Each structure stands twice: as C-alpha cells, then as structure tokens.
Amino acid sequence: MRTALTIAGSDSCAGAGIQADLKTFYAHGVYGMSVITAVTAQNTKGVIGIENISADMVEKQLDAIFTDIKVDAVKVGMLSNRDIIKSVSRKLKKYSPDNIVLDPVMVSKSGHTLLGPDAKDILLKELLPLCTIVTPNIPEAEVITGVTINSINDMKKSCKVIFEMGAKMILIKGGHLSTDPVDILFDGKGFKYFIGKRIHTKNTHGTGCTLSSAIASNLAKGYSVEKSIVKAKEYITIAIQNSLSIGKGIGPTNHFYSIYKKCNMLKEIGEFKNEC
Numbered sequence: 567m568r569t570a571l572t573i574a575g576s577d578s579c580a581g582a583g584i585q586a587d588l589k590t591f592y593a594h595g596v597y598g599m600s601v602i603t604a605v606t607a608q609n610t611k612g613v614i615g616i617e618n619i620s621a622d623m624v625e626k627q628l629d630a631i632f633t634d635i636k637v638d639a640v641k642v643g644m645l646s647n648r649d650i651i652k653s654v655s656r657k658l659k660k661y662s663p664d665n666i667v668l669d670p671v672m673v674s675k676s677g678h679t680l681l682g683p684d685a686k687d688i689l690l691k692e693l694l695p696l697c698t699i700v701t702p703n704i705p706e707a708e709v710i711t712g713v714t715i716n717s718i719n720d721m722k723k724s725c726k727v728i729f730e731m732g733a734k735m736i737l738i739k740g741g742h743l744s745t746d747p748v749d750i751l752f753d754g755k756g757f758k759y760f761i762g763k764r765i766h767t768k769n770t771h772g773t774g775c776t777l778s779s780a781i782a783s784n785l786a787k788g789y790s791v792e793k794s795i796v797k798a799k800e801y802i803t804i805a806i807q808n809s810l811s812i813g814k815g816i817g818p819t820n821h822f823y824s825i826y827k828k829c830n831m832l833k834e835i836g837e838f839k840n841e842c
C-alpha cells in the first residue's frame with residue numbers, strides 16, 4: 567500500500583487540516599499518517615483558539631515516521647510559526663521524500679490568521695525550494711508576491727514571481743475568483759489550466775487542504791504532477807458538489823461521496839462486499 571504523510575494543524579470540526587487530509591488519503595486508498603503542528607479549536611463559524619505543538623515534538627513525530635516507514639508523498643499545511651517551519655524544513659531536507667506538496671496556509675476561510683506574520687520569509691526561503699509543488703490560493707499568492715490578483719493574467723504573473731523565488735512548480739488555485747474557478751500550473755516553462763465550473767455553495771471549508779492532499783495521494787500512487795492535479799480536481803469537485811450542511815457556518819466537503827455511492831450501487835445489485 568502506498569503511503570502519504572500530512573504535516574499540518576488539527577481542525578476540531580474536521581473539515582480542514584489533518585482530519586481533511588487523512589480522509590482524503592483514505593478515500594484514495596493510500597495509507598495516511600500525520601504530524602500535528604498545532605491544535606485549533608475550530609468550527610464552521612471560525613477559529614476559537616490555537617495551541618502550537620513545540621518544534622521539538624514536531625521533530626520527534628517526523629523522526630518517528632521517517633526512521634520506520636517509507637513515505638511516498640508528503641503534504642504540508644498549517645505550520646504556525648518560524649520554529650516549526652525550521653524544524654520541518656530541516657527534517658524534510660534530511661529524509662528527502664520524493665514528493666512534497668506545500669499548501670502555504672496563512673488565513674482560514676473564516677478570516678483567522680494561521681501563520682505568524684514573521685514566518686512568511688522563512689517559509690519561502692527554507693521550505694519552498696524543497697517542495698515538488700506549492701499550491702497557494704489567490705490571497706496567499708498575493709501575500710507571497712505582493713501582486714494583486716484580479717484576473718488570469720495576474721495569476722500567471724504571480725506564478726512567475728513565485729518560480730523566481732525558488733519554487734519548482736506552482737499551482738495557483740482559482741476558488742477565490744468571481745468567475746468559474748480556474749487553477750493555473752506553471753513549471754518555469756509553460757502554463758497549464760485546470761478549468762472547473764463554479765458550484766454555488768457556502769460549504770467550502772477545507773477545499774485547499776483537500777485538493778493538496780488529493781494531489782499528494784495521486785503522486786504517492788505514481789501519477790505525474792499534471793495527472794495528479796487533473797484527478798485531484800475531479801475529486802474536489804465531487805466533494806464540493808456533495809458538500810455537507812453541517813454547522814451554522816462554512817460547512818465541510820464530502821470526502822467519501824464516491825465511495826458511499828459505489829457501496830450503495832453494489833448493495834442495490836446485491837454485490838456488496840466488505841472491502842467497499
């Protein structure tokens with residue numbers, strides 16, 4: 567079985583963070599593991615509190631996994647502060663896994679800061695160059711580059727700036743566009759476009775976490791970066807289409823919709839087996 571590791575924050579309402587990543591890994595048939603960087607008290611309405619895990623404990627979790635288990639892909643999400651970023655960078659340099667997807671989480675959809683204001687520089691300097699692909703949303707790309715994004719052309723300009731900062735591949739996600747969501751990939755040579763139809767729902771808690779961990783799952787299974795994005799985009803689209811109106815705010819996506827559907831179909835034709 568292929569394996570994937572998420573290095574991220576815990577989301578108590580399980581729509582984003584570690585919980586979304588693990589659900590995504592398992593929905594892809596990949597063995598999922600987690601290194602927790604912070605515990606958030608969070609629901610669909612917002613973040614009530616954050617307690618960071620010590621950098622030393624983050625390192626211990628990473629050592630525990632990498633000294634024992636082969637990790638086929640890593641997804642990095644909320645890192646909270648400079649010390650955690652330094653520890654994660656040092657350990658990823660040491661263990662050098664084949665595939666690293668960096669989702670540079672900065673602010674939650676509910677508007678709460680998830681990365682200290684003094685931590686951006688070290689994230690870009692130490693961690694960005696180690697990663698296979700970085701997947702900022704539009705507000706994150708704006709913070710990273712200082713380029714205001716109102717159009718596809720602005721997204722392309724930002725991709726180039728992030729490439730110059732040392733990223734190997736950049737996927738700027740279009741969820742925050744006012745039009746249909748187009749995600750744009752740049753590898754230093756050319757652009758690829760992943761075009762979606764906007765789904766009109768308020769339940770988009772954890773879409774970025776889910777997309778990046780779906781990309782990591784597909785990389786773990788041996789797909790190319792481009793194919794991994796195509797498949798991840800299909801997965802997140804179905805998860806948003808069938809999102810869950812749980813809670814009073816921004817609800818979660820439905821990570822297991824396709825699996826439930828398959829089980830129900832098999833039940834209907836009398837072919838239900840335990841493995842589904």
Ligand SMILES: Nc1ncnc2c1ncn2[C@@H]1O[C@H](COP(=O)(O)OP(=O)(O)O)[C@@H](O)[C@H]1O
Binds near residue numbers: 740802
């Ligand atoms: N309303 C929507 N309809 C369809 N796709 C969406 C919608 N919102 C986001 N997406 C897709 O979900 C993925 C995550 O994007 P985004 O929401 O921008 O990330 P983040 O959660 O980091 O803000 C992208 O592939 C984006 O195109």
Ligand SMILES: Cc1ncc(COP(=O)(O)O)c(N)n1
Binds near residue numbers: 576643644671676771
């Ligand atoms: C622990 C954690 N990690 C990431 C996010 C971002 O997700 P979103 O942008 O959908 O709020 C979050 N809210 N919480």
